[in-house]
Amino acid sequence: MSTILDLHTHSEASEDSRAPVEAYLNWIKLRQAERPIDGIVLTEHRQFNRDADYRHLEDKFGTLVLRASEVETTYGHMLVFGVNDDMVARFDFADVRLDAQILIDEVARMGGIVVPCHPGRPNIGLYEHYQSRPPLQNVVAVEALNGGSRKGEDERSAELIAKHGFAATGGSDSHLVSLIGLCATKFSAYIKTIDDLVRELKTGNYEPVDFRPRRKTVPHAVAMETR
Template identity: 70%
Template sequence: MARILDLHLHSEASDDSRAPVEAYLKWLARKRDERPLEGLVLTEHRQFNKAGDYRDLEDKYGLLILKASEVETDYGHVLVYGVNDDIINRFDFKNVRLPAQEVISEVARMGGIAMPCHPGRPTIGLIEHYQTRPPLEGVTGVEALNGGSKKGENERVAELIDTYGYHAFGGSDSHLVSFIGLCATEFDRDIQTIEDLVETLRTGGYRPVDFRQQRPQAATPV
């Protein structure tokens, strides 16, 4: 059971990350006071890691590990939770211009939920597209805190949430082990399965949390 989860991070299964899943868990075991996560969701880029089985690691480290995907659409990047065979067969996750409205609507119809991430980011965030195009229908929540966003990007999201009444969640967007859990989501109920997560993301009862007070510094190039 878990109530504080990092809903957005990438392992070495993503093409731009070199972070093994167990390395994340070892880091959290050492940094539990600073990053009190109870679970995490692996959101691999443009794919769903169907073969990944992390039950042994869950037992070893006492953390919930769920799987999702980050896809690319004509309105920016979107996190898809509750990926199943119907969703996989409906969409080509490798397509970098998926139609966002279809993703939002069809994923919901097929039992999952699709939620825009880092909406304040240029080009790949929702806000920039809303400036020139109609708002998407059926969006229930957006990533209000993203641990990888630059200064000002997260701040832009508050107005978006106020305008459209979206729920807010958080994730680290970690591609490096030491960045896991910088931002996360706290739930009012225990999350045990991906079905629990999808149901709760639809209905509310969660909020973003920020653990960036001791943000790690990037290495100096040599």
């Protein structure tokens, strides 16, 4: 039995999102035919809320809600899955210059996994850092598809994945309710808990899936200047 999860989402707990978790789950129910995802992972910016409990919403909508974090490192933004008390004690998640290599190694040692996100994005993606600095060790997977990518960003991510042999994930990076589930990750295994997710992410046995609508391109118009 396979599982499709949106691995990168932001709720109103992130400062730049106004999306309530309940509204996300309602939208997933509404758009199930177009975006057939089984669950979401909340990856709030620079924080991890260990006390958040979404079980009543999971029961109400039949959609899995897991929690992780998006942190900022010396090699760009990264998703941390399997956050536990040891990691919270070891790292200041609010630090915007976390040492990427230490984070990757320490999180792995403590039972989690770090996945660099939107690696093709300028300034905050792995691709640009790899142009001028040595590659990181022990990276298992990176986010291949990001719902907020601009033209060329997913292509740069694909280039990086091909070159380094990373496993590939997908996530919407949604900050708006209606953008949830645009990109996701399909696992061949059944996933019900964060431990299941971390275990599967380490295997590389999954693929990114793209549910973004294909819109017709709007022709470029030409204006006459009257300055």
